[in-house]
Amino acid sequence: MSYLLHIETSTDICSIALSKNDQLLQLKEGSKGYSHAAEITLLIQAVLEDAAVTMKDLSAVVLSSGPGSYTALRIGTSTAKGICYALDIPLIVVDTLKALAHATIQEKNIEDAYYFPMIDARRMEVYTAGFNSNLEIVAPLEAKIINETSFKELMDQQKSLVFSGNGAPKCQTTLKNSTTHFVPLVCSAAYLVSLGYAAYQAQQFADVAYYTPVYFKAPNITTPKKKL
Helix, strand or coil: CCEEEEEECCCCCCEEEEEECCEEEEEEECCCCCCHHHHHHHHHHHHHHHCCCCHHHEEEEEEECCCCCHHHHHHHHHHHHHHHHHHCCCEEEECHHHHHHHHHHHHCCCCCCEEEEEEECCCCEEEEEEECCCCCEEEEEEEEECCCCCCHHHHHCCCCEEEECCCCHHHHCCCCCCCEEEECCCCCHHHHHHHHHHHHHCCCCECCCCCCCCCCCCCCCCCCCCCC
């Protein structure tokens, strides 16, 4: 029996889950957007207390690897590393988009469809990658600008496309087609459980000292304007 702590901080909402093997025991999610630093340790404490599990009972920490919010990913990663160092337990990383694709497939499985989980990257841009129903990559990770021509080649081929994630609503207003489908799922620590436990069984562990998240793009840092 293994207790795994799951940390999802790729998007605006901090999400923490606890599982026993591949069974979800507890899920807690932040109440406000981009409040990861204030909420993450409180959410971890809450899932453990509600399951009557202590930190010393944990067998590993499962971390959503990104892409996503630069600052939020750093907070999740530093928290996960701190727990792993303190308890001398392994760190497992799960691709954020793959986890979301897996959850989307379970929710809406369409034969021969391509699944494009999307994470909001500001304005009309999203982080996305394409997967088939076997979770094999059919389109590499990219920061994609959404407009009327996005996915045109696949849509012209009458390929069924399934979109999910907090970036998917950007497509609903521009990509209206009988072959496009939208699933209202967003990133959650609950979606790390299955893939995280499979990695734990296979002993696919990350290097706690040297692991860095998949930022994909540099942070958007601006200089504040001087007040007159």
